[in-house]
Amino acid sequence: MKKRGIGYGSMFYGLGYGFSRTDIASATLEISQDGSIIARSGEVDYGQGSDTVFCQIIAEELGVDYSAIKLITADTDVTPDSGPTSASRLTFVGGNAFIKTSRSLKKILNGVAEDILGASDLVFREGMVFSRSAPEKSISFKKLAGRAYARGVPAVVTEWYNNTTQDVDPETGQGDAYATYCWATQMAEVEVDTETGRVEVLRIVAVTDVGKALNPLNCEAQIEGGVVQGLGYALEEEIKEEGGYVKTGTLGEYMIPTSLDIPTIEVHLLEVTEPKGPYGAKGVGEPALIPTPPAVLNAVRDALGLRIHKLPANLENVYHLINGAEAGN
Amino acid sequence: MQSYEYYAPRSLPDALEYLAENAKNCRIIAGGTDLIPALRNEDIHPAFLLNIMEIAEVGGISETEQTVRIGAITTFNDLAESGLIRKEFPILSEMALSVGGPQTRNRGTIGGNIASAAPAADGLPVFLSLDAEVELSSRRGKRNLPLNEAIAKAWTPAWGNDELITAIRIKKLPSGTRTAFYKLARRQAMARSRMTISLILRRDPAGIIEELRFVPGSVMPVPRRMEEIEKLLTGKVPTDELLDQAARAVGEEMVKVTGIRWSTGYKKPVLGNLFRIVLSQLITAG
Numbered sequence: 001m002k003k004r005g006i007g008y009g010s011m012f013y014g015l016g017y018g019f020s021r022t023d024i025a026s027a028t029l030e031i032s033q034d035g036s037i038i039a040r041s042g043e044v045d046y047g048q049g050s051d052t053v054f055c056q057i058i059a060e061e062l063g064v065d066y067s068a069i070k071l072i073t074a075d076t077d078v079t080p081d082s083g084p085t086s087a088s089r090l091t092f093v094g095g096n097a098f099i100k101t102s103r104s105l106k107k108i109l110n111g112v113a114e115d116i117l118g119a120s121d122l123v124f125r126e127g128m129v130f131s132r133s134a135p136e137k138s139i140s141f142k143k144l145a146g147r148a149y150a151r152g153v154p155a156v157v158t159e160w161y162n163n164t165t166q167d168v169d170p171e172t173g174q175g176d177a178y179a180t181y182c183w184a185t186q187m188a189e190v191e192v193d194t195e196t197g198r199v200e201v202l203r204i205v206a207v208t209d210v211g212k213a214l215n216p217l218n219c220e221a222q223i224e225g226g227v228v229q230g231l232g233y234a235l236e237e238e239i240k241e242e243g244g245y246v247k248t249g250t251l252g253e254y255m256i257p258t259s260l261d262i263p264t265i266e267v268h269l270l271e272v273t274e275p276k277g278p279y280g281a282k283g284v285g286e287p288a289l290i291p292t293p294p295a296v297l298n299a300v301r302d303a304l305g306l307r308i309h310k311l312p313a314n315l316e317n318v319y320h321l322i323n324g325a326e327a328g329n
Numbered sequence: 330m331q332s333y334e335y336y337a338p339r340s341l342p343d344a345l346e347y348l349a350e351n352a353k354n355c356r357i358i359a360g361g362t363d364l365i366p367a368l369r370n371e372d373i374h375p376a377f378l379l380n381i382m383e384i385a386e387v388g389g390i391s392e393t394e395q396t397v398r399i400g401a402i403t404t405f406n407d408l409a410e411s412g413l414i415r416k417e418f419p420i421l422s423e424m425a426l427s428v429g430g431p432q433t434r435n436r437g438t439i440g441g442n443i444a445s446a447a448p449a450a451d452g453l454p455v456f457l458s459l460d461a462e463v464e465l466s467s468r469r470g471k472r473n474l475p476l477n478e479a480i481a482k483a484w485t486p487a488w489g490n491d492e493l494i495t496a497i498r499i500k501k502l503p504s505g506t507r508t509a510f511y512k513l514a515r516r517q518a519m520a521r522s523r524m525t526i527s528l529i530l531r532r533d534p535a536g537i538i539e540e541l542r543f544v545p546g547s548v549m550p551v552p553r554r555m556e557e558i559e560k561l562l563t564g565k566v567p568t569d570e571l572l573d574q575a576a577r578a579v580g581e582e583m584v585k586v587t588g589i590r591w592s593t594g595y596k597k598p599v600l601g602n603l604f605r606i607v608l609s610q611l612i613t614a615g
């Protein structure tokens with residue numbers, strides 16, 4: 001028989017390292033005489049899109065085209081220390097570092113531009129620098145860079161952002177341990193085949209407070225990826241070991257979902273501005289994955305009236321749950 | 330890295346000559362989806378590799394009035410795309426589409442599936458349910474061997490090492506015959522079968538089962554027809570009670586072959602359940 005159920009999983013997650021642990025990121029910008037920008041960061045983009053967001057931030061701050069920026073990341077020969085790529089902290093900590101660096105560089109360029117244009121209400125936008133009150137007083141960003149170079153002003157700027165927080169009270173464990181918290185809830189709808197133990201996830205609805213979606217498509221993709229990882233965690237992934245040897249050492253044996261196993265994933269981005277975040281943004285990485293397993297397992301419980309305590313909720317474990325026997329392996 | 334002599338002839342006689350000359354240390358390679366991993370893992374150390382993918386006589390799908398001949402190097406995708414196969418043996422089309430992923434189906438062949446004789450093979454049990462014959466060729470000549478005599482034990486064919494499968498032959502099914510393949514796996518693609526069900530069913534107008542062929546896959550070292558179950562149901566109207574009885578017997582039959590293993594607690598009841606579910610669907614479908 002096939003039984004359906006719906007379950008929810010909710011989480012909050014402290015972003016960054018918290019508890020007074022060092023949480024810093026540095027970022028470097030270098031401007032060439034042709035106006036191209038070389039950015040350096042120690043943060044690693046392993047698919048989550050941090051490179052994209054960093055370039056967006058620099059482009060936004062300096063009013064230049066995204067394509068004017070060359071970003072070099074995660075090369076210890078040339079990139080500054082930006083702390084580890086973890087804790088869903090890249091946009092928040094690394095992004096704030098790039099805002100600071102961009103603003104420092106802009107201040108230098110602004111000084112040169114004020115001098116050249118004879119105006120002090122300058123705007124950097126779409127590759128131009130101009131006076132807000134007298135827009136005809138203008139110079140292209142590229143030209144400005146060349147003029148700044150000719151004057152010998154600093155062309156390399158490094159700033160860092162310190163996200164280290166207070167510790168909690170050692171006596172009571174109370175306090176504000178993290179710079180900010182991410183929130184997410186997911187709903188899962190499943191169908192359980194009671195005669196085989198197979199759990200099919202029919203639908204996931206994910207609602208995530210992202211603070212501000214600096215790149216909505218990135219946020220959605222990140223959340224979809226997290227959901228898929230969570231589905232694998234709940235239903236498939238298992239390290240088997242025998243006599244000290246891992247028996248599931250390849251992706252043929254260690255099961256993660258394929259594209260055919262992925263249900264409809266409905267993503268809703270909630271934008272609740274975080275004052276400390278870059279333009280109000282928070283992290284998305286881990287919050288995307290955390291609610292999925294509990295949502296799926298609660299849905300299994302809703303379908304069967306039984307709670308599974310042995311993961312993954314695979315064929316054998318679910319079948320034995322239904323039939324009251326302990327799984328053999 | 331291993332080194333071996335590699336030969337890819339276009340003519341069958343050339344291939345058979347090469348095979349006969351080097352029989353002891355020669356491996357046939359078709360799609361390579363089983364063989365290449367075995368080479369990489371150093372499970373086998375051949376001195377000669379004979380690629381049969383360039384030989385026309387070993388490919389193609391053709392029919393006579395009575396039978397369909399499927400060349401050994403027919404890939405799973407060839408099989409899935411064949412209108413003739415879909416018409417005569419939809420069970421084969423379904424099986425083909427369940428194998429691995431698109432890349433596996435583009436490379437993997439039916440000859441390789443049978444010759445590998447893996448306990449978890451998906452093609453082998455379906456061909457067994459169709460009472461297929463393998464056409465074996467060697468320098469000595471050609472012979473047809475019923476598939477159920479062609480596998481000695483798990484991973485081991487029963488034919489000579491100078492022979493290769495040139496084709497699979499299957500008799501067309503009498504009209505009114507229905508077939509079903511079901512694969513239970515841990516995920517929807519790129520997954521070894523946990524269990525499969527291959528069923529061939531024909532009933533008379535009164536609903537009495539005239540013929541039933543049933544092969545479970547991935548549960549025994551070498552898949553075979555479960556004749557005890559076929560007998561239990563043939564000549565009868567499949568009532569719910571009878572199906573339940575048969576489902577229980579399926580598990581018992583499995584255990585007779587496999588003994589009790591860690592997976593028995595799951596496989597024994599679930600194999601019976603799957604048998605009942607798939608057979609019931611075939612019955613209600615017509």
Ligand SMILES: Cc1cc2nc3c(=O)[nH]c(=O)nc-3n(C[C@H](O)[C@H](O)[C@H](O)COP(=O)(O)OP(=O)(O)OC[C@H]3O[C@@H](n4cnc5c(N)ncnc54)[C@H](O)[C@@H]3O)c2cc1C
Pocket residue numbers: 356357358359360361362363364365381401402427428429430433436437438439440441442443444445449450451452492493494495519520521522
């Ligand atoms: C990622 C992946 C997923 C897979 N998924 C599945 C699956 O879902 N279901 C499944 O059943 N299998 C699966 N397989 C296994 C494999 O794809 C099949 O067994 C396939 O049918 C093997 O055919 P091949 O042409 O690649 O054989 P090869 O690797 O070329 O050969 C296999 C064996 O058969 C012998 N051989 C080949 N052709 C002949 C012949 N004509 N005559 C005599 N001997 C011959 C070879 O010498 C070798 O010993 C998978 C493999 C991979 C790598």
